[in-house]
Amino acid sequence: MSLVLEFCAKPMSKVDGKAIGIDVGLNHFAITSNGSKYNHPRHVAKHEGNLKRKQQNLSRKQKGSQNRIKAKQKLAKVHSKITRCREDFLHELSSKIVNENQVIAVENINVKGMVGNHNLAKAISDVGWGMFTTMLKYKAEWEGKTSVEVDRFFVSSKTCHGCLNRVDSLPLDIRQWTCQYCGSHHDRDINAAKCIKNEALRILSLGTSDTACGGNVRQPGKTSVLLDAVPVESGSPIFANGRVG
Template structure:
């Protein structure tokens, strides 16, 4: 299968490159804010909708008159930022996001460079680990993996923790994994992030919980720093580094679990959970957020598409936790504190999570999720003495 695959590498700039990147970030941020203000005024005052072509002409005139200092940055980066804003407005009009907002220097910064495909071999070579960008020169990257293909764009970003990254997307061909005949049901939770119908339990690392004391002390010190001072800025980076370490650890754990499931199973059944609703629970929201359940599903879906696997989504209203996987009896209620229970009809002793994973598998493979055929796999609800 031929698809776009993204690569992200840690980038260690020299002092000269840091200064130039500061200019690039500042100029592209100015272009974004100027373009957003121009678009908004044009629509409110004249009912006119501008696009990146109209704004590009105005930006050229702006460089010649009022803002000649914009020539210090790469001109192609300004055009890419205008295109980014076009994309943001398309998402807004489609109802996927809110109205684009102004950017500040306290947020994560990014700038995108377009590689000249006529001379791309001079500036990019994955084998010799060489990447050159306009006005930056050769970049010192941590080439943590091999790249297949040649990128057309390179995005250089700086996160709130002060780390620099270079990201690129290449068109690569991914071979499908060997076919197998088994299927697995996957239940997700807080105590165990991944539970399969075969009895596998991944555990829950709880990265936020284990870093809570360190994070609490760092945030307390931050609250005592004077706003606008250099010490406050440095302390903000210390807090951001703790959050970045937690996020990186969680993402690595989820990649391991999703890759394991995709490699071992050709068909995977998942439950369609209401993650936003779970996050509204004041007692469980922190633990739910620490598990990254939506990110796990997202990774499994795109990896399944890459490697020729299939992910089946089960209706969220299916009684996966309350139904007996042996005889189909449904309990009227099943509180979270009940981790093991005995079926009153067939006297089978169930582990709550494994039983739910088996039910997810049964519902997912019975037919379309949520149909009468899938719901027919269980009996009519009855009270449990």
């Protein structure tokens, strides 16, 4: 009698190859460092009318009656459909990103804290950011690829990914801006995704989970540690006048 065992070893993570940074938002669900923008499907909004009718119908039924039980089941089916649609979208997008890249960088978002904003709670709960980042992480690990979470306090939107100059203020209604130091014109979200990618590469190059949130990048007037992740050519404006933007 012979016994044959087959072991499926988990592939080792690799950091060489194509890297991508991902910024998430409410106007677009995800924005990548290569310039791609993925629209938010707005699953709840699409079924909002049906949800309202089912909820109103449920509220009219007498408590404990069979009709109320049936109305509750119909409402549950609508919620279940929304959940399935959201999961299908997140699975499709996360698989696409992991399949096309070797290093995936995302921001560590405090979803629970953001839901505390009553004006945005409904929209934030609908997008599924937490589920999306979880999918990216376990799919990357399964494929032997690398997933990096950049600290939520890392200043990505207000930092120029080219010269690393940081603006003091950038209101949410400003979606495009021009760096006063190097003159580069940025799409706010794409620039943020590029900064997230650069910060992830910096973390990997140093072999540490520490992020720039506790370093000089958050302290005005000091050199940004993002320089470790950005290749600098001779004569670059980054070092013009002996200073960093």
